[in-house]
Amino acid sequence: MVNYILRRLGYAVIMIVLVSFVGFCIIKLPPGDFLTQKLEQLRARGDRSAESQIEALRAKYGLDRPFMVQYTTWAVNFLKGDFGESFQYERPVKDLLGERLTMTVVLALATLIITWVLAIPLGVYSAVRQYSLGDQIITTISFIGIGIPGFLLALIILFFAIVVLNQDVLGLFSKEYIDAPWSVGKVIDLLKHLWIPALISAVTGTGGLIRIMRGNLLETMGQPFVEAARARGLRNRDVIWKHAVRVAINPLIVILGSEALPGIIGGNALVSIVLNLPTIGPLFVDSLRRLDMYLAGTCIVFFTILLLVGNLLADLVLAWVDPRIRLE
Amino acid sequence: MEDGNKFIEVRDLHVEFDVRAGIIKAVDGMWLEINRGQTVGVIGESGCGKSVTARAIMNMVPKPGKISGGEILYHRKNKDTGEVTTIDITKLDPDGEVIRQIRGGEIGMIFQEPMSSLTPVYTAGTHIYEAVSLHRLVPVKKVGDQMVETIMTYRKVTKQEAREIAIDMLRRVGIPKPDQRVDSYPHQLSGGQRQRVMIAIALSCEPEMLIADEPTTALDVSIEAQILDVMRELQHSVNMAIMFITHNLGVIAEMAEEIVVMYMGKQVERAKVVDLFYDPKHPYTQALLRSIPKIGKRGERLATIEGMVPDPFHLPTGCVFHPRCPMFMPGKCDRIVPTNKEVASNHWASCLLYEEV
The missing domain is CATH 3.40.50.300 (P-loop containing nucleotide triphosphate hydrolases)
Known part of the structure; x- marks a missing residue:
């Protein structure tokens, strides 16, 4: 068991190195770099010292050195906890990510909890009452959720909230609370804003999960062990939850590990951009657009780490709940 | 009993x-x-x-x-x-x-x-x-x-x-x-x-x-x-x-x-095990018993029950077994539904062979 975990962690390290390297290459692929963009801007403003400023920056960030040297320097510093500096913000990547991390995690956990707390009971209901009116309604809504992209739904809800309800719902806080210290008022204000991303994730995120839960459970309920449990005199509720759902839910653990955990940081970047949420997703998209390579690279490495850790955790949890997959 | x-x-x-x-x-x-x-x-x-x-x-x-x-x-x-x-x-x-x-x-x-x-x-x-x-x-x-x-x-x-x-x-x-x-x-x-x-x-x-x-x-x-x-x-x-x-x-x-x-x-039939195996009354039971392969009788074709199990949506009239029954009595079996009769002591069968109709 310990051996297995160590081996998996070893693979994970190799994977992270590879992904960071490939990621770095891809960011470098477009012609020019952040500083060429900046030079253009400075020239356009007629700044005379532009050339020398840029040269200084280029030396400072090591952009004049060969690609491999750049990558190695960044990677070694990364291990020391120095993720480099963002060009566009002219601040350390660590600080930039740090200040958005809390909100990102809060939002992601809220999303995750809402999604799962809704999806599993609805999926179970939908399967147990197959073809009932309730099942038809749930099925219709989940297909709409699967079909509508999150950002489109975000736009529709924004329009509704601003035009019809006349509420300021962009971001996570109203203007007066953005820099205010934490207080009861600020929490209430947060909740007032949080419902929109929560609703969007409830509609778009639960749809797929409901369908998977429903399908798995229907298949499991046709298994002889469910009938056998009923024949032992269990009440219907226990037959469904302790036997059928207990077995049908296992595949969802894999989804939790491979999608939910990386999603905590990556989130739905498009929805966050539309709603102007201070999370890491929009920062990452922007860094790619602006060739802000250390910021982008750091984000990529973190997404990879979360994905790998998520998968490992999912495998361990699955082995724990399902004796058939116990690791040798 | x-x-x-x-x-x-x-x-x-x-x-x-x-x-x-x-x-x-x-x-x-x-x-x-x-x-x-x-x-x-x-x-x-x-x-x-x-x-x-x-x-x-x-x-x-x-x-x-x-x-x-x-x-x-x-x-x-x-x-x-x-x-x-x-x-x-x-x-x-x-x-x-x-x-x-x-x-x-x-x-x-x-x-x-x-x-x-x-x-x-x-x-x-x-x-x-x-x-x-x-x-x-x-x-x-x-x-x-x-x-x-x-x-x-x-x-x-x-x-x-x-x-x-x-x-x-x-x-x-x-x-x-x-x-x-x-x-x-x-x-x-x-x-x-x-x-x-x-x-x-x-x-x-x-x-x-x-x-x-x-x-x-x-x-x-x-x-x-x-x-x-x-x-x-x-x-x-x-x-x-x-x-x-x-x-x-x-x-x-x-x-x-x-x-x-x-x-x-x-x-179609109910009997003590010995009676059923040695003296089956219903043609279906008789056919079932004939279809058991017997050791020592090589080279013979295995007896089967003629025909197919009927389509459950279109059940035959009268006795449901009549289309496959070797003892089929036209005009009787396809019209009258047999009832369960005690044909011998503790031996019951539902077949028109044992009914006066």
Whole structure:
């Protein structure tokens, strides 16, 4: 068991190195770099010292050195906890990510909890009452959720909230609370804003999960062990939850590990951009657009780490709940 | 046969499945009687309604099926007073208190697919604890109150007692090292062992009847023999009735005292095992018996029953067997529905050959 975990962690390290390297290459692929963009801007403003400023920056960030040297320097510093500096913000990547991390995690956990707390009971209901009116309604809504992209739904809800309800719902806080210290008022204000991303994730995120839960459970309920449990005199509720759902839910653990955990940081970047949420997703998209390579690279490495850790955790949890997959 | 000895009486049972293409009458006027301690074999082809009848007795006909007529009388005996009350199982709420006590507690059931009849995430022991904690009660002696004569009170078994019962049951069904096997998961057991565990679960609550729905069909012949031995041994030690469903005539000859032959959801013949095998009355039973391969008669073609099982949506008129019957009497069998007649002592058949019409 310990051996297995160590081996998996070893693979994970190799994977992270590879992904960071490939990621770095891809960011470098477009012609020019952040500083060429900046030079253009400075020239356009007629700044005379532009050339020398840029040269200084280029030396400072090591952009004049060969690609491999750049990558190695960044990677070694990364291990020391120095993720480099963002060009566009002219601040350390660590600080930039740090200040958005809390909100990102809060939002992601809220999303995750809402999604799962809704999806599993609805999926179970939908399967147990197959073809009932309730099942038809749930099925219709989940297909709409699967079909509508999150950002489109975000736009529709924004329009509704601003035009019809006349509420300021962009971001996570109203203007007066953005820099205010934490207080009861600020929490209430947060909740007032949080419902929109929560609703969007409830509609778009639960749809797929409901369908998977429903399908798995229907298949499991046709298994002889469910009938056998009923024949032992269990009440219907226990037959469904302790036997059928207990077995049908296992595949969802894999989804939790491979999608939910990386999603905590990556989130739905498009929805966050539309709603102007201070999370890491929009920062990452922007860094790619602006060739802000250390910021982008750091984000990529973190997404990879979360994905790998998520998968490992999912495998361990699955082995724990399902004796058939116990690791040798 | 005394009435006090009756355990289950299925009377004119009808079970229908409402599927998209129409209504299938899976059980269509079935009669069946099982006495206490008696083994009744039910045989018939696949789809003749054997399993559905069994599930109806447990009031757990799977959707979209439902009991659409008839009654299933269960003569329930109070273990303390010996008083018998009669319950019509078809009238019970399928998730109600009474039927849940009967299921598992008074009538146990084992199934055809031992490979998948145990919940894969629970150990053999967990399955037995679950059943035992639902049904088995331990008598508690009341001390001090001598005026009131022995009022029995009961409590549920503790976890430790349940574990001991589980280990003991596994030992009784012949599982080696039961104190270790009690913690085995289903995938760690062989098919034969899983069926033994199923029997252990069913018998752990000391039911008065066991419904065995083709319990050995999925097992190979040597394991089948072992499982049948286990069932017979345990039956003798606890005086339990068995409703043994199979399509294997050899197995039923070994197990049952009385045999019921089913065809298209009906009882066509019922007799003591010897009478049925040596003197079958119904042409269907006769044809079934002819189709058993005989050792020592090489080179002969195996007898088969002519024709096909009828389309369940378009049942033949009159006797449902008439299109395949070698004794078909035109003008009679295709018009008149035969009734169940006692054609010899304790030997019943529903065939127009034995009716004056």
